[in-house]
Amino acid sequence: MRAIVYQGRGTVALQDVAPPQVEQPGDALVRVELAGICGTDLHVIAGDLAGIRPGAIIGHEFVGEVIAVGAAVTRFKVGNRVMSSDFTACGHCRWCDRGDHWECHERAFFGTGTSFGPALHGAQAEIVRVPNADTTLGLLPKGCSDEAAILLGDNLATGWAAVERGALLPGEIIAVIGGGSVGQLASLSAQAAGAGAVVVIEPSETRRAFARANGSLATSPSEARSLIDSLTDGEGADLVVEAVGAAVTLTGAFDLVRKRGRIISVGAHATESWPFPLAKSFANELTLGFAIGDSIRLRPRLLSLITTGVLDPTVVVDRRVGFADAVQAYADLKAQRILKAVIDPRI
Incomplete structure (x- = not known):
């Protein structure tokens, strides 16, 4: 089968690889109908995540059709169209029982090598093996498009998790640092949750324009504090979401938040340590x-928001390609010429 394969730092390529097989009773095989390219994938191919090795299939966002199931799979059968979380979880340990699936000891993150658990090939392929399928997968309901399901699996779940973890109250002012797909979806999530105003802070004018067109205020980093002051009488934002995954942007969040305010970081951090502004924080x-983002926990609520039309995450998808153009899509995403790309292996 064809797949997008990590070649080494900075390089991916389309290759023919052996198709996966059912290995465990809880496995399912899914024929991929749409796969996403995520900002985390850029971290992967840049070599920021130490667990990735050449030969790994990339990608952790997908929807498709079940083509085989292990003997222990009870929720799905061949022919079901499904969506997936970007990571697996057992569904029955104490962490899963509390809804903290990311902390499950059986967690494996698709397409990131051993960075976050056992190595598991990714979903930018014609077929993907899904361990713990009964927990990891969800049926794709009517009213939810493939693109929306892709985003619910990671980017939207992450954006919503920022708002949820930040305990946003109706009417509060939120600042979102980073206008990539996660930042834009955090903005849309905050609007759906009743924020008084959302300020997206982003150096790219194209991405700022996108944020404005989708209900946010937007500003460059150098003008962010001034805009936030005008909205808060100089106090600062109630909640700041850092959606870049860099030490410098996380540090910058402390200059935007009000006293007794909250900062939530959902960027994929690879830096081992960071100088914490302790005295100021105290x-x-x-x-x-x-x-x-834990789409296993959040899937029911987010599906309701999507299928009722309250939230449309698909606005961030601006490139749909086949395998032949996937490598170029990676380059365009890195250069910020696009916001979100999806791969259709059937093209």
């Missing part, structure tokens, strides 16, 4: 938290 009673 004096201003700041809260700093991190969140990872």
